[in-house]
Amino acid sequence: MLWGYVESVPGSASGAHPCPRPDPARAVPGTGTRGGSPAPRRRPPPARAARGCGCLPTLIGVTALTGGLVVGGMWLLWGRDLPEVSDLDVINFSGQTRVFDRRGELIGTLTPSLASGTSVNRELLGQKQISSWLQKAVVASEDRRFYSHNGVDLIGVTRGLLKGLLRNDLEGGSSITQQVVKNTLLSDLKGARTAERKFKEAVLAYQVDRRFNKDQILNAYLNVIYWGDGGQQDIIGAGAAARAYFKKEPWELNLAESVYLATIIPAPNRRYKEFEAYRPLMKSVLTRMVEDGQITKQQAEQAWITPIYPAGWRLGWKDDGTLRSAVLERPSRLEENLNGMTPPGQKYRYLSYLQEVERELAGKVGKGALYRGGKIFTGMDLQAQQAAERASQQAQLPDGATLGLAQVNPQNGEVLALVGQKLTGGRPAEWNNATQSRRQVGSSIKPLLYTLALEQGWKQSDTILDAPITGDYQPKNYSGTWTGVYVSMRYALNHSLNLPTVRMGQALGVTAFENKLRDLGLTPPRDGGLSLSIGTLEASPLQMAAAYAPFANGGIYYAPSTVRRMEDPQGKVLYQRPDPAGKRVWDKRVAWLGLDMIRGVVNDLSAYQGGLATRARIDGWQVGGKTGTTNDVKDLWFAGVTPLTSGAVWVGKQEGGPLPGWAYSGDVPTPVWQAATAGALAGRESATFVPPEGVVYRTYYRLNMAFLTENADQPPVGHDGSRRPTEPEMPPPSPRPNRRNPPRHLHPPRSRCPLNLSLPNLPHRRPPPGETRPANRRPASHPSANPCPTCPRRLNLSRLSLYQSNPCPPSLDRASPCRMSLCLMSLCRANLSRMHLRPKNPCPATRPSPRPTPGCRPN
Numbered sequence: 001m002l003w004g005y006v007e008s009v010p011g012s013a014s015g016a017h018p019c020p021r022p023d024p025a026r027a028v029p030g031t032g033t034r035g036g037s038p039a040p041r042r043r044p045p046p047a048r049a050a051r052g053c054g055c056l057p058t059l060i061g062v063t064a065l066t067g068g069l070v071v072g073g074m075w076l077l078w079g080r081d082l083p084e085v086s087d088l089d090v091i092n093f094s095g096q097t098r099v100f101d102r103r104g105e106l107i108g109t110l111t112p113s114l115a116s117g118t119s120v121n122r123e124l125l126g127q128k129q130i131s132s133w134l135q136k137a138v139v140a141s142e143d144r145r146f147y148s149h150n151g152v153d154l155i156g157v158t159r160g161l162l163k164g165l166l167r168n169d170l171e172g173g174s175s176i177t178q179q180v181v182k183n184t185l186l187s188d189l190k191g192a193r194t195a196e197r198k199f200k201e202a203v204l205a206y207q208v209d210r211r212f213n214k215d216q217i218l219n220a221y222l223n224v225i226y227w228g229d230g231g232q233q234d235i236i237g238a239g240a241a242a243r244a245y246f247k248k249e250p251w252e253l254n255l256a257e258s259v260y261l262a263t264i265i266p267a268p269n270r271r272y273k274e275f276e277a278y279r280p281l282m283k284s285v286l287t288r289m290v291e292d293g294q295i296t297k298q299q300a301e302q303a304w305i306t307p308i309y310p311a312g313w314r315l316g317w318k319d320d321g322t323l324r325s326a327v328l329e330r331p332s333r334l335e336e337n338l339n340g341m342t343p344p345g346q347k348y349r350y351l352s353y354l355q356e357v358e359r360e361l362a363g364k365v366g367k368g369a370l371y372r373g374g375k376i377f378t379g380m381d382l383q384a385q386q387a388a389e390r391a392s393q394q395a396q397l398p399d400g401a402t403l404g405l406a407q408v409n410p411q412n413g414e415v416l417a418l419v420g421q422k423l424t425g426g427r428p429a430e431w432n433n434a435t436q437s438r439r440q441v442g443s444s445i446k447p448l449l450y451t452l453a454l455e456q457g458w459k460q461s462d463t464i465l466d467a468p469i470t471g472d473y474q475p476k477n478y479s480g481t482w483t484g485v486y487v488s489m490r491y492a493l494n495h496s497l498n499l500p501t502v503r504m505g506q507a508l509g510v511t512a513f514e515n516k517l518r519d520l521g522l523t524p525p526r527d528g529g530l531s532l533s534i535g536t537l538e539a540s541p542l543q544m545a546a547a548y549a550p551f552a553n554g555g556i557y558y559a560p561s562t563v564r565r566m567e568d569p570q571g572k573v574l575y576q577r578p579d580p581a582g583k584r585v586w587d588k589r590v591a592w593l594g595l596d597m598i599r600g601v602v603n604d605l606s607a608y609q610g611g612l613a614t615r616a617r618i619d620g621w622q623v624g625g626k627t628g629t630t631n632d633v634k635d636l637w638f639a640g641v642t643p644l645t646s647g648a649v650w651v652g653k654q655e656g657g658p659l660p661g662w663a664y665s666g667d668v669p670t671p672v673w674q675a676a677t678a679g680a681l682a683g684r685e686s687a688t689f690v691p692p693e694g695v696v697y698r699t700y701y702r703l704n705m706a707f708l709t710e711n712a713d714q715p716p717v718g719h720d721g722s723r724r725p726t727e728p729e730m731p732p733p734s735p736r737p738n739r740r741n742p743p744r745h746l747h748p749p750r751s752r753c754p755l756n757l758s759l760p761n762l763p764h765r766r767p768p769p770g771e772t773r774p775a776n777r778r779p780a781s782h783p784s785a786n787p788c789p790t791c792p793r794r795l796n797l798s799r800l801s802l803y804q805s806n807p808c809p810p811s812l813d814r815a816s817p818c819r820m821s822l823c824l825m826s827l828c829r830a831n832l833s834r835m836h837l838r839p840k841n842p843c844p845a846t847r848p849s850p851r852p853t854p855g856c857r858p859n
Contacts, residue, residue, distance in 0.1 A: 085185065085207045097373055099357060101380040102414070102564070108354050110370065123239050127219045130238045131253040135218060136295065137262035140288040143176040146218070151177040151209030152202050176221050177205040183224045227261070228268035231335030232429060235268070243341040244334045245272075245310045255299060256306040259285050272334075275313060276326050311337050350385055352420035352432050353378070357562050359435075365566060365574045373569040378562050379414030381407075384645070387679025388417040395672045397422060397651060398659045403669070404433025405676060406542035406560075407647035410549040412580040413558025415542065416645065416680065431654070434541050439650055441544060442535035442665070443496045444628030444637040447601075448547065449533050450493055451586060451594030452516050453504055459707060460490045460597060461700040461716040464500040469721060473530055475502050478629070486718050490703060493597055494604050496612060496627065498534045503721030505533030519585045520547040520557055535628060544639045544648035551595040551624065552641040554692065555586030588692040589708055595689060596706035598624035598640070604703060612666045616640055618678045622689055625673070627665035632658040638670040643687040645680055649673045 097110040111124070127135075139146050145153050153175040174182065181204040186197060208217065226234060227241035235244050238261075242250040246257050253261070263281045264271040271278045286300040295303075305321040311333035316324035357378055361370050388405050395403060405419040420432030431437075454460070463486035468474060476482075477498050492500040505513060510532060514524045517532075521543055528536050539547075546560045558580050566575040586594065602623050605611030612627045616638065625640020634656065639648040649669040652659065696712045697704050 085204060085211055097371060097376060099354060099376045099378060101378060101382045101385075103382070104377070105382055107350050107378075107380060107382065107385075110354065110358055110376070123237065124223050125219075125237070125239050125250060127215055128251075130219070130222055130250045131242075131258055133255040133258035134238060134250070134253050134261060135222065136289060137255070137258045137285060138222065138265070139176070139218065140292060140294060141259075141262040141285045142179070142265060144288060144292060146176050147214055149175060151175065151205035151207075174201065175205060177209055177217050178202065180217060180221050180224065181205050181208060183226070184220070225265060226268065227265070228272055228334065230338045231332070232424075233338070235334065235338065240338060244338045246308075247311065247337045247341060254306065255295070255303040256282075256308050259289075259303060260308055260310065272310065273328060273331070275310070275315070275328070276323060279323060350380070350389070351428055352418040352434055353380055353385060353415070353562065355420070355430070355432050356415065356418055356435050360561070360563050361566060361575065364563075369566075369568065369574055374574070375567045376563060377565045379409065379412075379416065379564055380562070381409075381416040381680065383682070384417040384676070384680035387682070388419045388676040389423055390679060391672050391675035392419045392421070392423040393425070394675065395422060395651075397668060398663050400653050401651055401659060401668075402433060402654050403652075403672065404435075404437055404541045404650045405647070405672065406434045406540070406545045407645050407676065407680065408542070408545045408549055408558075408560050410552035410558075410641065410644075410646045413546060413549070413560050413582070414564075414580075415560050415562045417647075417676065418542070418562075419676075429654075433650060433654075437540055437650070438538040439540075439635045439652060440535055440630045441537055441539050441639075442628030442630040442635060442637055443498075444544060444626050444639045444648070445533070445535045445537055446493060446496065446501055447551070447594055447598050447626050448516065448520065449501065449505060449508070449513055450489060450597055451551075451590060452508055452513060453489065454593045454597075455586065455590045456508060456512075457711070458489065458719075459711060459714070459716065460593070460705045461488055461698075461707075462719060463488050463716055464492060464503050464719040465721065466492070466497055466500050468499060469502055469506070469530075473502075475499065475531070475534060488701065488716070490597065490600055490604070490705060491701070493626075494601055494612070495610070501533050502530050503719065505530050506721040507719055516585070517547075519583065520550070521559060522547055535630065541648040541650050544637070545646050548625075548639045548641050548648065549646035550585055550591055551598060552643060552646055552689070553582075553591075554588045555584055555591035556582035557585045558582045589694050592689075592691055592695050593706050593708070595624055595641070598626055600624075600703070600705075601626050602640070613638065613640075613670055615666060615670045616674050618642065618674060618681065620686055621678075621681055623677075625670075627670060629665045633661065633663055634658055636663060636665040636669045638665060638673045640673055640677070642677060642681065643689055644684065645677055647673055647677055649676070 098106060099108050099110060101107050143153065145155065178201040181201050182197070185204055186200055212220075222238040224237060226236060227238075228235045228244070230240065230244055235241055238250045241261055242248050242253055242257075245261065246253065248257075259282050263278055263285055283304060286295070286303055289295045290297050290300050305319065307315070307317040309315055312328055312330045314325075314327045314329050316326070318324050357376060358370065361376065384407055388407065392403060392405060397403065402422040403419070404421075405417070407416040407418075408414065409416055418432070418434045420434045420436075421428040466477075466483045466485060466487050468476075468482060475498050478496060482499055487497065487500060489500075489504075491497075492504075510529060513532060514528070517524045517537065522537060522539055524532055524537050542560055546558065550557050561577060563575065564577050565573060568574055599622065602611075602613045602616050602625055605614070607614045613625055616623055616625050621642050623640060623642055625638060628637030628639070629635070634652055636651040636659065637648065640646075649672045651663075651669045651672070691706070694709050695706050696709050698707055698712050699705070700716070
């Protein structure tokens, strides 16, 4: 019946329909024929019943539009700065590029390499050099649809998205092609589980799949995948994995060993240590390989019962392939196997320098030209490089510490030597601390600020207050104490005082200092403020070596460079370094004044007197430099110059963190710098710094200092950190005081005192309560009262009020300088018996040390 048809249509009485339709069974009054006869019933249009309301197409359209907008937005946000997939072309290169030093001697070769995060595999194997069993096992374990998708496995991506929605985890679903992209082209994202990384992975994987065939992509994957921790170096690539785990070459692996290596890829360090837990997974992979037609069932069964023995494990097997026992005895066997089987071509000499050559040229000629063969001529000084590597091997560092060392030629900026790690005889880590690390430089930045002050008219004899500053920022001297007196610039730098340095930064202006640092190739932090003056800037040893070079060459900064020229295999020049174009950052005379100050740091004080850089001295050569230490002793520095070299050494922990409290910058990096520089200069004709015209020397505080001719005879000027200098208060001329009527205030002379202390007004010492002294009676002379070696007065220690815990020796010796100078309390030409020192001891407490340290040693 017609009604039956109508009732069977969705939306009838048997079920509601989303789109209402008229019910023909209902009579509408006034719509019939004349006479009230019923109107003929109409059959509803079939097309209307079949078409429905069109909601599904609308929903699909809205979804597609939304998806398109999302993808378009992601492309605008992340798709315009994608790396070039051509960087993976190295998997097709087999040439070797030879590298020569500045004198034309062969120092090494560059071979194709692929970065895997912070590690680099410099042994790229071809497809025929890797076991076919391993190739098949990896595909079955990691990406079964590898040969059928276009770089992105949509099924795997969908599964990964569902996992992300349900478990809030974006990991999972990556194809082999995507993992190649992640470990090479997107290594800077460091594997972050973000939508940005996933989007870029997918786009680049599609481009890689179009550019390379599947065998090339799989080969690249097997060369860059991370296979575990090998001690000093990661296990990267199939070659390293075969040697570390089974002490075999990668083409010698059998099916059982290949399946084991494939199963531990997702989490190699954990799965290696849990052999029993992941043994069943090997059977699953073998089953997949049978299902995919990669192997036969008989081959799978034979592989299952084949015993395997990963390095470090003692395993017992039953005949059916199950374990009888499993004990992890020596995990260190991985590192031993890896080091013992390193191919001869991988034992690079001068690895750090070759790394920098590779990095510099890759951006200029491209990796294609870089690895197709040819010759590269560098600025390396082979003698300097060998001396630097010896210094690194012999360096006495705290446990867990490493180093970075760089030396440049001050006259043109060419890099003479680079060492990026503490060398131990094995292959060093790939991370190059000499060029890649950025660490706070500490007090090694101070000479740059002091030279800026000299550029603005200050003199080495000018004094600045050693006292806390006002405001929220409250720096301290290294010792944690302060003297409250005006000290000269020379003294403040020799003793690396922070408070006078910060006051100097206040007076000069942080902006001016930041601009000068940029001129020197350094990048100051955005919000450094006054802390910048005492070394919160981060830099590499190569940057610091280049920043110190203007002290040695008359004020010109040269950007450091390793490469002079590159030729292709036919001799055509692909790259020629332009003639060095230096930038003048200091006037010649100002640069000489700065050089004179850092030479004072090395030479003014002996080790007994608390000199900070005495271990940088090199017999027969002029040396200048400065130490540096950061908070909590996290970073130790020394940067210095000679007439032929400029270099810097950093020592610290690779992962960061404090060093032992006994570690001093003068004792740890300074000897490393001295050994490397002395080795580089050995046998060379001696050279000296040549002063420019317009510079003269004057003696202040028994030190011979350099001055500009026009202000050499001007009196010292006192500074308190404000923009306006203040003249030190000097007494009016008066007759020489006698012992019976001493003056109420004592003032030092303008010069003569070797420690350059400008004293505040010191009141006459009043007797303590209850003590009486007969009138007009001269104080008794103490038996230890001796003449000060710098003035004719006797120092009466019996009347000197010292802090109870003062570590300074209380006696004087005629044969040695006044020991009080070690504690910043040498008050030359002043009668100590008439002075009352503040209760707080200005002598810094010595730091714990495994050996006695003479004197007080601020950094």
